[in-house]
Amino acid sequence: MKKVWKAFVNFEKEEKWLNDMAERGLNFISYSFARYTFEEGTPGEYIYRMELLEKLPEHPESKEYINFIEETGAEHVDTYMRWVYFRKKRSEGPFDLYSDYDSRIKYYKKVAAFIAPLTVVNLLAAVYNLHLGLSIGNESGSYGNAYISIINWLIAFILTRMLISYIRRIRKMEKEKQLYE
Template structure:
């Protein structure tokens, strides 16, 4: 089965993948919002999504390390890594303490801050083109870029909020 979804929220995406597993569908492949699923026993897998520190490291070392922990690397898309573990092997949570969660959400927030800056620059360029030309197509793209910028800003805000929550837990 092939499904298309765009997620900006790691937690929501993981919850959806768990729900799919509970309905008997295991993630097999991911690329640019396209998720490929294969049948599985309902609830057979638990999923986690990780953000690598950089994309130039040795990916086979990461995969070997995960396999040693009983975790399967399903897919890596740029710096995002999709992982699964058999539910029968127990709970699957990569980041368990407040400090590691703070580090993870800080990485995610910083990643999306960079994307946000790029989107905002594109938005203003498109906005300028719309004003200069009065072209409806440019206007449509301006609105689209504005919506994407707001969605990314929402992710940055959620990460900031989660970091504050974990700092509160830690203290």
């Protein structure tokens, strides 16, 4: 087994990386906060896909969805928070969770709706921590909250860029969809 520490802020890049690893014969078997575990296998044996569930994996609707995907011949590899990882043997044919414009647009909107509140929370926390750090810091000499604010600003910046990229992708797909209708 091989463990790789890597962080992604874009699920498409993560999915592509998992498929690139599979092409090299490293089959993804589990995930835990930025740590991927792989086992040696046949190069190109699997195709990997990721999905953001509507609800937590323990919820009956999520379990039903996971079972539905498994009935198509895919294997549920792992879940992390609301993200679920699937794989399917390449020999069984193509493996796409979203093949038409409407379903892809809906999915990207779901991902954007997941990211948007996280962005707002980090922006609010950044402002609040900056205020606390500067006002309390001047009285007590502690600027800890100001430093935490920097982390919140960084996270908010990354999430904002992600959100903008998904919104642009949604708009592009909507325009493409209109061209083909």
